[in-house]
Amino acid sequence: MATKQQPSKNQVKERLATVELALAQLTDKFNSTTYRQNELISSCIENARNELQSALDSLFNGKTRESFDRAGTAWLYADFGRQILEAEAVEHILGESDYLELSEISLPWEDTAADLLYQLEQKILLLRADIKKLATDESKQ
Amino acid sequence: MPFKLPKKLLEWLKQRTPEAKIDQLVSTIGQVNELIQGREDALSALVRKHIFMAEEDCNAALVNSKFDNKQNNNECLRRIEFGLFRLELAKQQLNSEQKESCLPNFDKGTIEYRALELSGAIIKTKMAIEFNNCVVSESSKLQLVGIVKMFNQAIELLKSNQQDKSRRLIEAGLLLLYIAKREIEIENHESIVDLSEIWKNSTRESQSIRQAIEASYNLKTACSNCPSQATPKVLSRLDDVTEKLHRAIDAYSKANDDRVDELISTSVLQTKLAAEAFQSSPTQDNISPGNGQTNEQLGERLSDEIDNRISQFKTQILVLQRLVTNRATQDHLANRRLDAADKYHQAAANMYRKVLAAKDNNQSDSELNRQQLRETIEKAETLARSATIDLEFARNLLFKKSGLPYQELIKRIAEDSDES
Numbered sequence: 427m428a429t430k431q432q433p434s435k436n437q438v439k440e441r442l443a444t445v446e447l448a449l450a451q452l453t454d455k456f457n458s459t460t461y462r463q464n465e466l467i468s469s470c471i472e473n474a475r476n477e478l479q480s481a482l483d484s485l486f487n488g489k490t491r492e493s494f495d496r497a498g499t500a501w502l503y504a505d506f507g508r509q510i511l512e513a514e515a516v517e518h519i520l521g522e523s524d525y526l527e528l529s530e531i532s533l534p535w536e537d538t539a540a541d542l543l544y545q546l547e548q549k550i551l552l553l554r555a556d557i558k559k560l561a562t563d564e565s566k567q
Numbered sequence: 568m569p570f571k572l573p574k575k576l577l578e579w580l581k582q583r584t585p586e587a588k589i590d591q592l593v594s595t596i597g598q599v600n601e602l603i604q605g606r607e608d609a610l611s612a613l614v615r616k617h618i619f620m621a622e623e624d625c626n627a628a629l630v631n632s633k634f635d636n637k638q639n640n641n642e643c644l645r646r647i648e649f650g651l652f653r654l655e656l657a658k659q660q661l662n663s664e665q666k667e668s669c670l671p672n673f674d675k676g677t678i679e680y681r682a683l684e685l686s687g688a689i690i691k692t693k694m695a696i697e698f699n700n701c702v703v704s705e706s707s708k709l710q711l712v713g714i715v716k717m718f719n720q721a722i723e724l725l726k727s728n729q730q731d732k733s734r735r736l737i738e739a740g741l742l743l744l745y746i747a748k749r750e751i752e753i754e755n756h757e758s759i760v761d762l763s764e765i766w767k768n769s770t771r772e773s774q775s776i777r778q779a780i781e782a783s784y785n786l787k788t789a790c791s792n793c794p795s796q797a798t799p800k801v802l803s804r805l806d807d808v809t810e811k812l813h814r815a816i817d818a819y820s821k822a823n824d825d826r827v828d829e830l831i832s833t834s835v836l837q838t839k840l841a842a843e844a845f846q847s848s849p850t851q852d853n854i855s856p857g858n859g860q861t862n863e864q865l866g867e868r869l870s871d872e873i874d875n876r877i878s879q880f881k882t883q884i885l886v887l888q889r890l891v892t893n894r895a896t897q898d899h900l901a902n903r904r905l906d907a908a909d910k911y912h913q914a915a916a917n918m919y920r921k922v923l924a925a926k927d928n929n930q931s932d933s934e935l936n937r938q939q940l941r942e943t944i945e946k947a948e949t950l951a952r953s954a955t956i957d958l959e960f961a962r963n964l965l966f967k968k969s970g971l972p973y974q975e976l977i978k979r980i981a982e983d984s985d986e987s
Contacts, residue, residue: 437650441671443659446613450967452673454609466715473719486649495725498679501671502722505683509690517697522649526703527716528689535894536966538705541886543962548914550958554951557919560926561944564937 433494442481449474449504454513461518466529478503486555503531585632585640585708586646592625595654601659602951611661618655620800624650678725681768685718688741688765692748695760701751706886708921711746713739731822738773739820741765743776753791762929772827779831783808783838786845798848804841806878808834811884866927873920877913884909897964904961911954918947 433441451470456467477500484493514525596618603611622648631643673680689711696703703711717740724733745762752758765776787805790797815830888902895901922943925936 429777434772439656439659443656444665444671446656447610447663449610450613454612473722485639485816486645486654498671498673499722499726502679502686503777504688506690506718510693510983513690513694513697516670518695520781521697522700524697524700526711528693535890538709539887539890539895539965541705542883542890543958543965546880546883546887546908547955547970549876549883550908550951550954553915553919554948554955557944557947557951560919560922561941561948562718564941564944 432491435490436496438485438490438494441494441501442478442485444473445481445497445504448508449478449500452504452508453512454492456507458467459511461523462525464510464514464525464529466527467507467510468514470503470510470544471527474503474507477503585628585643585647588644589625589628589632592621592628592647592650592654595651596621599654599657602658605619613660614657617653621650621653624653632976656947668987675768678721678730678734678737680913681734682718682721684723684765684768685714685737685740685744688744688762689718691762692744692751692760696863698753699755699757701755701759701761703751704754707747707750707754709886710743710750714744714747717743732820734770735820735822738770739816740817741769742773742776742819743813746780746784746809747826749780749787753784753788756791772824775831776812776819776827777817779834780812782835783812783841784787786838786842789889790845796848798844799868801845801848803871803875803878804837804844806875806882810838810882811837832948866924867880869923870920873916877916880912881909891965895965896967899962901964904957904962904964908954908957908961911950911957915947915950918950920948926932 452467452474453471456463477496481493481496484490484496495540510528517523517525524530577601580979599614599618599621603614628643628646628650629640631646633639668915671681692711695701717736721736721740724730724736743767748760748762766774769777783805786801790805811830811834815827815834818826818830884905888905890902891898922940923938925943
């Protein structure tokens with residue numbers, strides 16, 4: 427695998443500036459959104475913020491490559507959050523505000539597990555009823 | 568005459584002293600402060616944060632400048648430089664405000680670029696679902712949530728420098744997203760989104776998996792459009808193919824490429840066989856019992872139906888096991904009970920099939936055969952009851968109910984069966 431090139435301090439500065447700005451704008455828009463507070467966007471912001479902090483720490487310790495990469499990771503989180511926010515804004519304005527939840531928060535595993543257990547139980551009960559019918563038919567003969 | 572340094576050199580040396588640099592930092596703080604005077608927006612808040620942090624650096628530099636040793640001097644200079652860097656960052660942000668867009672440039676070959684393609688495809692699908700008011704089943708929702716989790720996991724792997732694992736997980740996420748999209752399209756009988764762009768930068772292995780997915784889902788769509796022609800055998804084969812495709816994606820994400828090849832070849836072959844069966848089967852509207860359908864055909868249909876029941880039960884057990892693993896406190900115990908429930912259900916269904924076949928073939932004529940038949944029915948009942956017991960026990964383990972102990976549960980379910 428080819429080793430990554432060492433970025434210049436200027437490249438790191440440019441990336442940090444861009445990502446920080448994008449994150450600040452996302453945070454501002456998210457905080458001013460009144461129609462919905464999506465937990466996934468909130469966690470994207472949190473993750474991006476942590477990554478940016480790590481990027482600055484790395485830079486402070488003279489690790490430019492690490493700082494550059496961390497800022498890139500922060501962008502991935504921030505950009506994902508921005509896209510969700512924009513998609514939901516479109517649904518709010520043009521659609522019926524029927525949002526598709528992409529995080530686990532609204533889907534507690536217990537509910538889904540209980541639902542699956544119920545469906546499995548029904549399937550066994552159906553089989554037992556079929557077998558019972560066979561037994562009844564047989565006893566009549 | 569004492570030695571005297573040239574005037575310009577003296578000035579230059581003066582600039583290099585920590586005190587001069589601290590002055591430079593203080594004056595830059597003042598300049599940046601002026602740039603955001605009277606502003607109250609996201610950008611000015613960010614710049615204020617930088618100013619605050621630069622002031623912290625300035626204070627730390629001042630403290631370090633009081634000590635006359637190398638270590639403190641170095642720390643002093645480092646804090647000054649970092650404070651100045653923060654302010655440069657703030658200035659750049661204020662300048663870039665004028666520009667239309669300024670994105671970090673990720674090269675097409677990088678994992679970051681592919682991760683952006685995954686997040687973009689997720690959002691594209693989400694928007695299409697919302698815009699078209701699609702009905703999305705719980706399993707498809709769960710799958711989409713799982714893909715978002717994979718995106719996050721891929722970033723974590725990237726952070727810990729596990730490049731190959733990260734790339735594979737992203738590719739796996741894209742393949743699963745494609746499956747989810749096709750499932751939702753079948754559920755809603757309409758095409759919702761075009762994701763063809765995402766394959767441009769995919770790997771050779773993921774391309775072959777994608778082609779296998781495409782073939783099987785094209786057939787699934789045809790079955791959904793013409794349900795009377797889709798026999799249980801065709802549907803059961805397709806379910807089997809879907810399961811294999813999921814396993815292939817899982818194997819790909821774990822870099823088990825030999826297993827991927829094996830699973831893909833089998834699923835391609837199965838899809839081909841299912842397609843042949845689908846094309847050759849007459850529409851079922853034309854065959855119904857009493858309408859030219861022989862006992863043999865009827866028996867075959869019932870047997871296919873039982874195969875289908877077994878396969879669906881197994882799939883749901885697997886989904887449940889995946890869901891509870893690492894979530895429930897007693898997940899391993901519950902999963903064992905679920906495995907047992909699946910085995911008992913399968914055995915009971917097979918016994919049931921055996922009895923049906925014997926009845927069809929008039930094997931119950933003699934008293935001896937009749938006795939064997941009764942015993943088989945009894946066995947089937949016991950096995951199905953055992954499936955209920957294990958499922959109930961799994962439920963108790965998962966939800967930490969103060970449920971009955973295993974032996975008591977067996978007794979209770981046996982009593983319930985007798986009453987009904």
